[in-house]
Amino acid sequence: MERKLINELKSGERVKIQGWLHKIRSLSKVSFLVIRDRTGMIQCVLENDKFEMQGIKLESILEIWGTVVEGKNSIRNIELQVEKVNVINLVEEELPITINSNKIESNLETQLNNRVLSLRNENNNYIFKVQAMLSQGFAEFLINEGFTQIYTPKLVAEGAEGGTALFKVNYFEKQAYLAQSPQFYKQMMVASGYERVFEIGHVYRAEEHNTSRHINEYVSMDLELGFIEDEQELINLETKMLQYILSKIESNFSNKFNMLGIQIPEIQEEIPQITLSEAIEILKIKYSRNDLTTDLDPSAEKQICEHAKKEFDSEFIFITDYPRSKRPMYTMPKGEFGTRSFDLLFRGVEITTGGQRIHEYSKLMENIKYKGLNPEDFNFYLDAFKYGMPPHGGLAIGLERLTAQLLGINNIREVTLFPRDRTRLKP
Amino acid sequence: MERKLINELKSGERVKIQGWLHKIRSLSKVSFLVIRDRTGMIQCVLENDKFEMQGIKLESILEIWGTVVEGKNSIRNIELQVEKVNVINLVEEELPITINSNKIESNLETQLNNRVLSLRNENNNYIFKVQAMLSQGFAEFLINEGFTQIYTPKLVAEGAEGGTALFKVNYFEKQAYLAQSPQFYKQMMVASGYERVFEIGHVYRAEEHNTSRHINEYVSMDLELGFIEDEQELINLETKMLQYILSKIESNFSNKFNMLGIQIPEIQEEIPQITLSEAIEILKIKYSRNDLTTDLDPSAEKQICEHAKKEFDSEFIFITDYPRSKRPMYTMPKGEFGTRSFDLLFRGVEITTGGQRIHEYSKLMENIKYKGLNPEDFNFYLDAFKYGMPPHGGLAIGLERLTAQLLGINNIREVTLFPRDRTRLKP
Numbered sequence: 051m052e053r054k055l056i057n058e059l060k061s062g063e064r065v066k067i068q069g070w071l072h073k074i075r076s077l078s079k080v081s082f083l084v085i086r087d088r089t090g091m092i093q094c095v096l097e098n099d100k101f102e103m104q105g106i107k108l109e110s111i112l113e114i115w116g117t118v119v120e121g122k123n124s125i126r127n128i129e130l131q132v133e134k135v136n137v138i139n140l141v142e143e144e145l146p147i148t149i150n151s152n153k154i155e156s157n158l159e160t161q162l163n164n165r166v167l168s169l170r171n172e173n174n175n176y177i178f179k180v181q182a183m184l185s186q187g188f189a190e191f192l193i194n195e196g197f198t199q200i201y202t203p204k205l206v207a208e209g210a211e212g213g214t215a216l217f218k219v220n221y222f223e224k225q226a227y228l229a230q231s232p233q234f235y236k237q238m239m240v241a242s243g244y245e246r247v248f249e250i251g252h253v254y255r256a257e258e259h260n261t262s263r264h265i266n267e268y269v270s271m272d273l274e275l276g277f278i279e280d281e282q283e284l285i286n287l288e289t290k291m292l293q294y295i296l297s298k299i300e301s302n303f304s305n306k307f308n309m310l311g312i313q314i315p316e317i318q319e320e321i322p323q324i325t326l327s328e329a330i331e332i333l334k335i336k337y338s339r340n341d342l343t344t345d346l347d348p349s350a351e352k353q354i355c356e357h358a359k360k361e362f363d364s365e366f367i368f369i370t371d372y373p374r375s376k377r378p379m380y381t382m383p384k385g386e387f388g389t390r391s392f393d394l395l396f397r398g399v400e401i402t403t404g405g406q407r408i409h410e411y412s413k414l415m416e417n418i419k420y421k422g423l424n425p426e427d428f429n430f431y432l433d434a435f436k437y438g439m440p441p442h443g444g445l446a447i448g449l450e451r452l453t454a455q456l457l458g459i460n461n462i463r464e465v466t467l468f469p470r471d472r473t474r475l476k477p
Numbered sequence: 478m479e480r481k482l483i484n485e486l487k488s489g490e491r492v493k494i495q496g497w498l499h500k501i502r503s504l505s506k507v508s509f510l511v512i513r514d515r516t517g518m519i520q521c522v523l524e525n526d527k528f529e530m531q532g533i534k535l536e537s538i539l540e541i542w543g544t545v546v547e548g549k550n551s552i553r554n555i556e557l558q559v560e561k562v563n564v565i566n567l568v569e570e571e572l573p574i575t576i577n578s579n580k581i582e583s584n585l586e587t588q589l590n591n592r593v594l595s596l597r598n599e600n601n602n603y604i605f606k607v608q609a610m611l612s613q614g615f616a617e618f619l620i621n622e623g624f625t626q627i628y629t630p631k632l633v634a635e636g637a638e639g640g641t642a643l644f645k646v647n648y649f650e651k652q653a654y655l656a657q658s659p660q661f662y663k664q665m666m667v668a669s670g671y672e673r674v675f676e677i678g679h680v681y682r683a684e685e686h687n688t689s690r691h692i693n694e695y696v697s698m699d700l701e702l703g704f705i706e707d708e709q710e711l712i713n714l715e716t717k718m719l720q721y722i723l724s725k726i727e728s729n730f731s732n733k734f735n736m737l738g739i740q741i742p743e744i745q746e747e748i749p750q751i752t753l754s755e756a757i758e759i760l761k762i763k764y765s766r767n768d769l770t771t772d773l774d775p776s777a778e779k780q781i782c783e784h785a786k787k788e789f790d791s792e793f794i795f796i797t798d799y800p801r802s803k804r805p806m807y808t809m810p811k812g813e814f815g816t817r818s819f820d821l822l823f824r825g826v827e828i829t830t831g832g833q834r835i836h837e838y839s840k841l842m843e844n845i846k847y848k849g850l851n852p853e854d855f856n857f858y859l860d861a862f863k864y865g866m867p868p869h870g871g872l873a874i875g876l877e878r879l880t881a882q883l884l885g886i887n888n889i890r891e892v893t894l895f896p897r898d899r900t901r902l903k904p
Contacts (some may be wrong), residue, residue: 053704057806065837068704068867070865071865074707086670087672087704088670088671088673109864109865110688111865111866111867135570138867138868139837139865139866139867139868140834141863141864141865142838142849142863143863143864145864162603165665165669166665166668166669166860166861166864167669167864169666169669169670169671170669170670171651175669175670175671178625178627178671179625179671181628182625184626184628185626186616186620186626189613189616193613196515198605198606198609198611199612200605200609200894201608201612201679201692201696201876202894202895203894203895203897204631204694205644205655205681205694205902206902207902207903217535217632217646217647217648218646218647219644219645219646219647219655220645220646221644221902222642222683222685222899222900224902226902228632228646232769235894235895238592238593238904239596239894240596241593242592242593242596242597242601242602243497243513243515243596243597243602244515244596244605244606245514245515247894251678251679252630252631252678252679254632256649258649267631267632268631269628277480277495277514287575302656307709333579333745379756385866402886406537409566410566411569423794430903433591433593433904434593436568436569436570437536437568437570437572437593437594438498438536438538438566438568439538439566440495440496440538440565440566441565441566458798463563465660467627467628467629467630467666468629468630468662472649473649475632475633475634475648475651475653476634476857477858477860
């Protein structure tokens with residue numbers, strides 16, 4: 051008999067199910083087992099003389115034959131009347147953490163140390179199904195817009211952002227680094243004739259600080275597109291993309307989100323945008339923040355989002371026109387001190403950085419020198435600008451940050467399968 | 478006026494196009510320009526008194542207004558009568574390689590050194606559009622089969638295959654390595670309740686040999702699924718998956734493939750399979766190969782594929798039942814010396830390795846010792862087997878190898894955007 055998935059069971063059927071033993075409650079004559087597979091849970095009613103459950107520990111893998119009948123219980127309005135039980139893989143040791151409650155009691159460190167177990171809890175498990183759908187939505191939307199998915203090297207000879215916070219790799223006789231971003235390569239791919247490219251892949255930041263919103267290896271969803279007029283085209287593209295992704299999430303997870311009290315944000319036709327100077331002015335007037343000059347700090351990001359919610363009824367806000375001093379050398383200047391750049395803030399946190407890039411070789415050389423950098427360090431990247439680089443721009447979204455903000459989760463480690471931070475390399 | 482893409486142009490329209498100057502031929506009164514964008518090429522007819530093309534080098538970025546008219550030329554049956562030309566980005570230096578011929582004359586090293594330029598040639602450019610579709614096909618098929626896409630760490634504390642050929646990374650006070658495969662993590666994700674997972678991501682092999690079929694960083698398409706009966710389920714899944722992927726390729730690239738004389742392989746309902754012992758016997762009898770005992774070498778792989786083509790009319794063949802001595806410690810044994818494992822050969826090269834895994838803790842411990850390995854080295858991985866691991870198995874496909882074999886390309890560097898080998902870290 052073929053295995054049936056639990057969420058496909060219908061009253062009246064004789065079936066075989068397979069899964070984990072989630073709960074058990076034994077009375078004198080019958081036992082109530084809850085079995086869990088990837089699709090859900092079901093209560094199974096077992097007469098004790100049919101199979102000896104004594105000694106079968108929770109989370110053992112069982113195979114159960116029986117008939118689906120109507121029946122009231124806390125899980126669903128059907129249950130399984132058990133004919134036969136087979137133990138596929140027995141748990142012999144005590145579980146290090148309890149996972150069959152609504153919320154796991156153990157702290158995050160313990161949960162991460164026991165990741166295989168803690169992820170089985172349904173309030174952890176769904177996180178990575180949502181995350182998978184976020185990245186698939188990103189890919190689908192862009193493929194429909196004529197983008198080509200690319201895979202660029204993470205082993206690089208030099209850093210894209212100027213050489214700090216790089217992990218060193220022993221590469222045969224040479225020194226290599228782990229890429230901080232696919233920035234150079236995605237720009238080069240625009241110039242290679244693909245015009246529109248995206249990449250979903252790991253990036254590495256050797257930053258020493260351990261905060262709840264930083265990890266050292268994360269998934270960056272990057273896009274870059276050629277023949278744009280200005281940065282507004284990127285802002286429009288991201289707006290449409292987020293609408294697409296969130297509607298996909300809505301149609302797949304609205305029940306789960308309702309149960310957990312998670313709101314899916316509405317995105318207006320146009321996400322509000324303000325310049326950084328306007329943001330700083332608002333923060334000065336409304337929040338007495340007199341300390342900000344050329345950038346927002348984490349609490350300013352929260353305050354601006356509060357402002358956007360009140361003033362524009364939006365959970366998203368674009369901050370534009372960051373100063374040249376604060377943006378990388380490849381950023382297109384706007385006037386003498388500004389740039390054609392933006393951040394997107396969502397529920398108090400920056401989830402995107404983007405902007406138009408310089409496409410003329412001479413201007414790029416100029417800006418590299420303005421930034422006090424050495425053009426020699428960027429030889430192969432610079433070459434791409436000599437032989438026909440179209441006007442272009444792009445952006446990057448941190449997949450884990452987007453997941454965290456959407457689900458209202460505070461620590462980025464919770465939305466990373468196996469986080470890597472200052473002290474954690476295992477599991 | 479909005480930009481129109483070249484493959485969307487229709488006779489009679491007034492349009493603006495943008496792209497690279499692919500070719501130019503000037504007569505006394507008119508010039509014939511060929512403009513290229515990401516969708517194709519078109520010939521443009523320019524009266525010389527309208528715009529001075531003298532000094533405008535090939536590959537400059539132009540913007541051209543004009544009217545599409547019918548007209549015979551070597552590219553298409555329409556052409557553009559130019560009204561106005563605007564130079565968006567001028568090429569000022571001589572191009573280091575010539576790319577506007579059918580095939581680039583420069584050798585592979587030169588092409589890789591000038592990757593941005595060499596990829597513009599249409600016989601290079603399409604390779605990575607095909608590659609993108611191969612990986613999208615992999616993802617789409619698996620999502621439809623209930624798989625969850627995962628992103629697992631590439632910075633690891635230990636290797637999955639036993640510690641050789643690992644790149645070392647300086648990770649703060651610790652030593653880390655670059656992952657050779659997501660093997661441990663994908664198995665753990667099966668146990669985490671996802672049951673069916675896949676990952677498309679980079680893996681790293683610090684192998685010192687420089688051959689045409691090895692690179693040190695490549696994209697591995699990995700899948701793992703729980704609650705299987707045996708390795709035949711994996712073989713069936715891969716067969717259906719390849720059918721899906723190839724039909725997607727066929728509907729998108731059949732014209733291009735026809736032009737290049739590339740055959741899309743037919744996949745029968747069932748791909749033929751033989752055991753390794755049978756393969757070795759066949760090689761002995763038919764190819765006088767008396768040197769093979771427990772594995773196939775590259776030329777044996779070619780010979781077996783030749784045999785499969787002749788005997789079964791198939792370009793694919795599964796080789797099953799590899800000996801325990803030749804497979805990693807996690808491979809499910811079959812009898813005393815065999816394993817429930819397989820390779821898939823395609824047009825002379827192995828493109829997949831897969832098999833059922835051991836799911837019982839005690840058997841895994843036994844096999845680790847049988848292999849002469851130290852269980853201490855695999856602590857966190859082993860823990861996953863204590864607390865409810867379902868029977869499972871999986872496989873991995875090398876994306877670059879699949880691309881190369883499909884397109885009939887010999888050197889794997891040609892199907893890697895920016896290959897990393899023994900000596901190459903740039904661009």
